[in-house]
Amino acid sequence: MRKDSPKRAQNPIGDLTANADSSLWVDREKLECCSVVPEAPDAATFSFVAPSGNLFKFEPGQFLTLELPVPGGPLYRTYTISSSPSRPLSISVTVKAQKDSIGTRWMLDSLRPGMQIKAIGPAGQFTLDTQNKKKYLFISAGSGVTPTLSMTTYLYDRGTDIDVNIINCARRPGEIIGYQALMAMAARVPTIKLAFIVEEDDPFQVWTGLRGRMNQIMIGIIAGDYLERDIYCCGPEPFMDAVREMLIGLGYDMARYNQESFSAPAEEAEEIPGDDVTPDETAAAQITFSGAGVTADCTETDTILAVARSAGLNIASGCTFGVCGTCKIRKIRGEVHMVHNGGISEDDISEGYILACCSKPVGQVEVDV
Ligand SMILES: Cc1cc2nc3c(=O)[nH]c(=O)nc-3n(C[C@H](O)[C@H](O)[C@H](O)COP(=O)(O)OP(=O)(O)OC[C@H]3O[C@@H](n4cnc5c(N)ncnc54)[C@H](O)[C@@H]3O)c2cc1C
Ligand code: FES
Structure with missing residues (x-):
């Protein structure tokens, strides 16, 4: 997996800034399912349109994270876009449910044409070099x-x-x-x-x-x-x-x-460049979730997402290994040790954002949750 800054919604049929163009879909707008095509046992392709008629812009290989309204609360699941940006009227994901699947199974059993769901993205760095002729x-x-x-x-x-x-x-x-x-x-x-x-x-x-x-x-x-x-x-x-x-x-x-990778890689993700802070598993740490007014004790090897969950707080999360970007939150003060897999950009990091699923507190940390 490449470790450079993640790209969002860029492809050769338009420029990077075109997301501001009202004719292009942005993820503030829900997606409307327009077709469900069975592909194989427990696998189907779901296609979506933007109710506004806006077009989709992304790079081949990027993914969307869908908010799935399963009973008991939404689940976030990340799926590679299986359609091509050269066909921008709709956008598709192709999913396969494994045994005991919850999110993907809900899609196969319940997501039908006409229903609208929230999506985040497109994002991801696993993309073609479309500028150069390649084999x-x-x-x-x-x-x-x-x-x-x-x-x-x-x-x-x-x-x-x-x-x-x-x-x-x-x-x-x-x-x-x-x-x-x-x-x-x-x-x-x-x-x-x-x-x-x-x-x-x-x-x-x-x-x-x-x-x-x-x-x-x-x-x-x-x-x-x-x-x-x-x-x-x-x-x-x-x-x-x-x-x-x-x-x-x-x-x-x-x-x-x-x-x-569709699941957490076996080896530890690489540290972000310039991050020279190392968590100490014997050291105590403390996280203040300022919006909720909750402060929780933990160790420096706990992730902020895990501590939030133990404290009964909900931070939206998808992959839990630093690739999808769903758990991005703002750090107000303190230091974290973050090892991610490309789910956050250098710009976001310099503006104080972190990924809760792969950030561990160093000493006292306050986050905007
Ligand atoms: C970048 C990226 C791209 C992806 N692209 C695709 C794609 O194109 N198509 C696709 O089908 N998938 C894709 N995935 C995988 C997808 O995001 C989901 O991770 C996958 O489908 C599993 O989610 P689920 O809802 O089906 O199953 P889940 O409900 O998450 O369950 C998965 C498995 O984990 C077990 N499990 C769940 N919860 C627990 C628990 N609390 N304790 C113990 N075990 C548990 C279940 O028994 C099940 O076997 C992608 C993932 C990433 C990160
Ligand atoms: S949940 Fe995917 S990056 Fe944190």
Whole structure:
């Protein structure tokens, strides 16, 4: 994951400041669901329009955080935008519910055309370098295909100089998400090359593609010139770990490797540049939530989000690992140790904002909650 400042709502079909333009959607306006398309078991694509008719502007690979009105209070869930900014009339997310899912399951069971929900974003740094002509290899597994869908559609719509190899992995053929959409683009553009790898067959269905788990030999067969390609990878953490290991073993230049995590990375996020404060697990700390008039004792290794929850206070949060930006709050005084995954910009940090989910108090801290 890149660690430079996060970008919001920027793409090559407009300029950065165009968010002030009234014809573009901004997240103060709710989204209205306009279609629900089943993709696979427990997976569907939800498309939304802006009731005002405003258009959507984002970069392929960015995400939205949806406020889901589940019973018992809203839940915030982050989803990569699976549609392309080249089709700005609507915006889509493609979701897959795992066992015991609450938020995504609510979408599949209850979110229907005509309903309006709040969304935050677009945001995220896992985006294409659209300014330069590049050869790409998109590798994905399961619902991690969503950035591939947006990026491929964007390149397909742009129409010139496309050179994309796509490897998508799924447990079974029937669980491949976006199969028809990717096939339709690859069928019309010879320089979009598409390969699916499945672990098991579906009963009574012929599968003529690759079987097994992706390995170094398959990468070589599918994308012989992978060393010349920028790689974008998205899928479960163990899948991405395996892909990284394969690529390192193959001598790939990892500076050209990009990945998006849908869940907290196993390793600790990187410290923000210039942050030289280290929390001490034996040291006592205190957080004052000034709006609520509550002061709570804790240690320097507790996150502000966790302390707020223990004190019965609600700070809206989504990913809880510093990527979605939902838990951004203002620090009034004191020092925190913040390790994030790109969910806050340098500008916000210099204006005194922090992410509650990945900020730990150093001594006494006061926040605007
Ligand atoms: C940048 C980004 C992009 C993403 N893009 C997509 C996307 O395009 N499509 C997609 O489908 N997902 C995407 N995700 C993942 C998505 O945001 C959710 O994290 C995921 O769908 C799980 O949420 P849920 O509501 O389905 O399940 P949850 O209700 O959060 O549950 C998830 C799992 O955690 C367990 N669990 C929940 N609560 C608890 C608890 N209190 N204690 C113990 N276990 C618990 C449940 O049993 C379940 O197995 C993305 C995430 C990020 C950060
Ligand atoms: S909850 Fe996502 S950044 Fe804190």
